[in-house]
Amino acid sequence: MDVRAMNEMLPFVLRRDNVARYEEGVVWIGDRRKYPFEETFVRCEDVESVARAIEKMVTQGGGPWQAAALGMVMAARNVESKPEQEALETLAQAKERLINTRPTNTAMARRLEDSLEVAKKARVEGRSMEEALLDWVETLRDQTYESYAVRSRLGANLIEDGDGILTMCFAETAFILAMSMAKQDGKEIQVFVPETRPYLQGARLTAPSLHELDIPVKLITDNMPAFVMSQGKIQKYFTAADLITMDGHVVNKIGTFQNALAAHHHGIPYFVFMWGPDFESPDRASVEIEYRDPAEIRACRGTRTTLEAIEAFYPAFDITPPHLVAGVITKHGILSPYDLRPHFERAREEEE
Amino acid sequence: MDVRAMNEMLPFVLRRDNVARYEEGVVWIGDRRKYPFEETFVRCEDVESVARAIEKMVTQGGGPWQAAALGMVMAARNVESKPEQEALETLAQAKERLINTRPTNTAMARRLEDSLEVAKKARVEGRSMEEALLDWVETLRDQTYESYAVRSRLGANLIEDGDGILTMCFAETAFILAMSMAKQDGKEIQVFVPETRPYLQGARLTAPSLHELDIPVKLITDNMPAFVMSQGKIQKYFTAADLITMDGHVVNKIGTFQNALAAHHHGIPYFVFMWGPDFESPDRASVEIEYRDPAEIRACRGTRTTLEAIEAFYPAFDITPPHLVAGVITKHGILSPYDLRPHFERAREEEE
Numbered sequence: 127m128d129v130r131a132m133n134e135m136l137p138f139v140l141r142r143d144n145v146a147r148y149e150e151g152v153v154w155i156g157d158r159r160k161y162p163f164e165e166t167f168v169r170c171e172d173v174e175s176v177a178r179a180i181e182k183m184v185t186q187g188g189g190p191w192q193a194a195a196l197g198m199v200m201a202a203r204n205v206e207s208k209p210e211q212e213a214l215e216t217l218a219q220a221k222e223r224l225i226n227t228r229p230t231n232t233a234m235a236r237r238l239e240d241s242l243e244v245a246k247k248a249r250v251e252g253r254s255m256e257e258a259l260l261d262w263v264e265t266l267r268d269q270t271y272e273s274y275a276v277r278s279r280l281g282a283n284l285i286e287d288g289d290g291i292l293t294m295c296f297a298e299t300a301f302i303l304a305m306s307m308a309k310q311d312g313k314e315i316q317v318f319v320p321e322t323r324p325y326l327q328g329a330r331l332t333a334p335s336l337h338e339l340d341i342p343v344k345l346i347t348d349n350m351p352a353f354v355m356s357q358g359k360i361q362k363y364f365t366a367a368d369l370i371t372m373d374g375h376v377v378n379k380i381g382t383f384q385n386a387l388a389a390h391h392h393g394i395p396y397f398v399f400m401w402g403p404d405f406e407s408p409d410r411a412s413v414e415i416e417y418r419d420p421a422e423i424r425a426c427r428g429t430r431t432t433l434e435a436i437e438a439f440y441p442a443f444d445i446t447p448p449h450l451v452a453g454v455i456t457k458h459g460i461l462s463p464y465d466l467r468p469h470f471e472r473a474r475e476e477e478e
Numbered sequence: 479m480d481v482r483a484m485n486e487m488l489p490f491v492l493r494r495d496n497v498a499r500y501e502e503g504v505v506w507i508g509d510r511r512k513y514p515f516e517e518t519f520v521r522c523e524d525v526e527s528v529a530r531a532i533e534k535m536v537t538q539g540g541g542p543w544q545a546a547a548l549g550m551v552m553a554a555r556n557v558e559s560k561p562e563q564e565a566l567e568t569l570a571q572a573k574e575r576l577i578n579t580r581p582t583n584t585a586m587a588r589r590l591e592d593s594l595e596v597a598k599k600a601r602v603e604g605r606s607m608e609e610a611l612l613d614w615v616e617t618l619r620d621q622t623y624e625s626y627a628v629r630s631r632l633g634a635n636l637i638e639d640g641d642g643i644l645t646m647c648f649a650e651t652a653f654i655l656a657m658s659m660a661k662q663d664g665k666e667i668q669v670f671v672p673e674t675r676p677y678l679q680g681a682r683l684t685a686p687s688l689h690e691l692d693i694p695v696k697l698i699t700d701n702m703p704a705f706v707m708s709q710g711k712i713q714k715y716f717t718a719a720d721l722i723t724m725d726g727h728v729v730n731k732i733g734t735f736q737n738a739l740a741a742h743h744h745g746i747p748y749f750v751f752m753w754g755p756d757f758e759s760p761d762r763a764s765v766e767i768e769y770r771d772p773a774e775i776r777a778c779r780g781t782r783t784t785l786e787a788i789e790a791f792y793p794a795f796d797i798t799p800p801h802l803v804a805g806v807i808t809k810h811g812i813l814s815p816y817d818l819r820p821h822f823e824r825a826r827e828e829e830e
Contacts, residue, residue, distance in 0.1 A: 162785050294701075318791070321775070321783060323675065323699035329776075329784040337788055345775050345790040347675035348701035349646075349733025353796035356735070381701025383708070387743050388736050423673070423697050424681075426778035431673060432681040433514050436689055438697040439670070444705035 127275040129268075135306040137335035138165055140299050142267060145185065146193040148260060151203050153196045155179050158186060162334035172204075173197050173220040180227040187298045187366075188270065191234035194224040195263045198241040202255035210249055217245050217255075230416075232406070237266065274299045276457045277399055281364060282307035284397060284453075284460075289315050289361040292351055292389070295322045295379035296331035297366035300399040300455070304364070305341050317341060318360060320348045322379060324422045324440070348381050352388035363389045363396040370400050372470070373409045374448030374463030383444040386451070395452035397460070403470035416442045479627040481620075487658040489687035490517055492651050494619060497537065498545040500612060503555050505548045507531050510538060514686035524556075525549050525572040532579040539650045539718075540622065543586040546576040547615045550593040554607035562601055569597050569607075582768075584758065589618065626651045628809045629751055633716060634659035636749060636805075636812075641667050641713040644703055644741070647674045647731035648683035649718035652751040652807070656716070657693050669693060670712060672700045674731060676774045676792070700733050704740035715741045715748040722752050724822070725761045726800030726815030735796040738803070747804035749812070755822035768794045 133141045144156040144167075153170040159182075160166055168184050170176045176197035180190045201220040205213035221242055225235045241259060248258030281304030285291070289308075293301060308315055317336055322328035329345055336343040346354060354360055363385060369377040376382065376398050386396045407413065423438035425431060448463035461469055485493045496508040496519075505522040511534075512518055520536050522528045528549035532542045553572040557565035573594055577587045593611060600610030633656030637643070641660075645653060660667055669688055674680035681697055688695040698706060706712055715737060721729040728734065728750050738748045759765060775790035777783060800815035813821055 163782070320701065321675070323673070323701060326783050329788075333788045334785055337785070343789065345784060345788050346792075347732070347775060348699060349672065349675060349731075349736065350791070350793065350796075352736030352739055353732055353793055354791070356797070379701075380699070380705060384701065384704030384736055384740050387704055387740055391739050423699060427781045427783060429779045429781040430515075431678050431779060432697060433686055433689070436681075436685045436697050437695060439702070439706070440698075441702065441705055444702075445708070 127272070129271065132271060132275060132303070135303055135310065135339070136299065137302060137338040139331060139335060140302055142271065145189050146196050148196045148199050148263075151200060153193060153200055155184050155189070155193045157184050158189070158331065159184060162330060170197070170200070173201050173223055176200070177223050177227050180224070187296065190228055190231060191237055192263070192267065194227070194234055194238060195241060195259075195266065197224055198238065198245070199256055199259040199263060202245055202259050206255060213249065213255070214242070214246060217242055232404075233401075271299070273401075273457045274303055277455050278303035278307055280455050280460055281397065281399065282311060284362060285313055285315060286361070287313045289313070290354075290359040291315055291317045292320075292354070292360045292363045292385060292394075293317060293332060294320055294328065294365045294382045294385055296327040296335075297364065297399060301364055301366060302332075302335050302339070305336060306339055309339070309341055315341065316359070317343045318351070318354055319343055319345050320351060320381060320385070321345060322381065323348055324426065326427065327379070351385045352391070355388055355392040355394060360389070360392070360394055363394055364399070365396075366399045367401075368443060369404060369407055369413065370398065370454060370463075370466065371407045371409050371413060372403065372405060372467040374451060374454070374466055375410045375413065376446040376451060376463075377413050377415075377443050378446070380441055380444050383446045383450075386446045390450050396446075396450055397453045397455055398451060399455045400461075402456075403466065403473075405470070408467075410445055410447075413445060415445070418442045479624070481623065484623060484627065484655070487655055487662065487691070488651065489654060489690040491683060491687060492654055494623065497541050498548050500548045500551050500615075503552055505545060505552055507536050507541070507545045509536050510541070510683065511536060514682060522549070522552070525553050525575055528552070529575050529579050532576070539648065542580055542583060543589055544615070544619060546579070546586055546590060547593060547611075547618065549576055550590065550597070551608055551611040551615060554597055554611050558607060565601065565607070566594070566598060569594055584756075585753075623651070625753075625809045626655055629807050630655035630659055632807050632812055633749065633751065634663060636714060637665055637667060638713070639665045641665070642706075642711045643667055643669045644672075644706070644712045644715045644737060644746075645669060645684060646672055646680065646717045646734045646737055648679040648687075649716065649751060653716055653718060654684075654687050654691070657688060658691055661691070661693055667693065668711070669695045670703070670706055671695055671697050672703060672733060672737070673697060674733060675700055676778065678779065679731070703737045704743075707740055707744040707746060712741070712744070712746055715746055716751070717748075718751045719753075720795060721756060721759055721765065722750065722806060722815075722818065723759045723761050723765060724755065724757060724819040726803060726806070726818055727762045727765065728798040728800075728803060728815075729765055729767075729795050730798070732793055732796050735798045735802075738798045742802050748798075748802055749805045749807055750803060751807045752813075754808070755818065755825075757822070760819075762797055762799075765797060767797070770794045
């Protein structure tokens, strides 16, 4: 699926160039903090600006690694004329700074490590490091979007005409593209989107994205999914995952788990889009849940909802056990959550 | 339990005089719309002002009937010197206006009908209608608060030292007083309060009420209860009910049902405070769920959370089936949800 065809099936916020793009020494990052009220970009002219933008949550999901990798392209341009050692040291510092923006994002860290090798190789070959890094980023991005297309196709095929669909948070390109494909396939769907407090990704990102694509969407609050199910309005539940452990536990935005419980009670299958295996996360016990600033629970988009003195509790993610998961959508197919380790070990062996 | 002792165990917003009070021709209604940010009262000098205050959600739960009944006291004062027929006609008009503020609140309507009889009898006996109605309201309020005390005692007895407790919305006096009693009994408890979007009764009323009483409280968002349960932090789940059908279905604020599902999954008992039987509501099919203005889903305390063009869906209540209910707390004891009709039919026969 080529970039142009995919762009036409994606909303503004998810189009490749709007996530992050590089223009002769400048990295532009789509600003999700202001979306959907404003469609703006953060302009970064040095690595520090890119790092700060990532830290300030200008972009999320697949955005940070793309912005960081383009930050390396920019860094390379600025040291192109420097002696090899100085150039590579500066690039190594840039890499460290960018990795530190999201210490738990190991996929981003791995890619930024790779970027140094790409730069080194280009210098040895007498090629422009900037050009070599940009080619490398765009190839990675091609692979990423190709993986989205494959998984979205599998997701879209699960949908039947007339289905009501529940999601949670902002399940990004894989989910939105799947809905877009189902629509293109001529299926009528109705998506219910919980607002996803406290950060409101559902209200701010998912609902406007679907609306922009003319896909029928109804925004609800996070206390409504079970009731909507009880009314027979939901046939499938889809989310993304921040992490899926090798024994099939889905770590995703808080609320995913209780929706999965309600779905199970109502006989509604829950499907989760998986990026790839994380062999470092064998099981539930290996997962550390991130707790965020409780002050965010006491406000909503800056408006206070209770007294400052009230204590609050903000676990950012929850864990859905595999018995509540009907299928894990990977680029190799829709897997049982109980077959992830065997499957990905076989796949790894075949690759080697 | 006398009023003073009870007041000391209740937060500002639930103290009898702060719900509504009568002072020589004026009805003061505690303004819950501004609580906890302001502790203010709406001053009403005529029946129309009382009616509008009720319509504008100045008070809720047990508040509307108390404010309306005090509105009848005020109406009586103003016609005391009028001939009997004119006086009673004016009172009948006042009663109609007040009933129409909450067409589905049948308990309030029944009481307002009774108020006319009280006024008529006073006039026949040559007594002040204002005084007679005020005595009647205060007797009803004594009975109401006595019923709270009995049910709260039963609720408090269910709590064990160290319990974590989940609630939903604002379960008013029965629940808050039960927590207060448990504390007085020397039990350490920790209450988790979901904010209850979109109207935020949990954040605005329940959490500040418990905080005021020095009862440990943690505010959470509505997508968190199942996760908090999975961490072993919850041992009991308590709510009020807008209505319990005679076959044991609990109709309460949206979110109650999915919390009950999550509680059941985690082996946590769910107890519900019941006001009294409603023989007009035999079963689930007899319940009509109220849908409110979807615009409220697109905002939070006046701040927009998404685009105006996004469709939204706002069911205000949900229905929890009896198999998820461990006990119904009534003034006669803690009943099985499957024994409500037989129990209350026996009780009715005994009274007759």
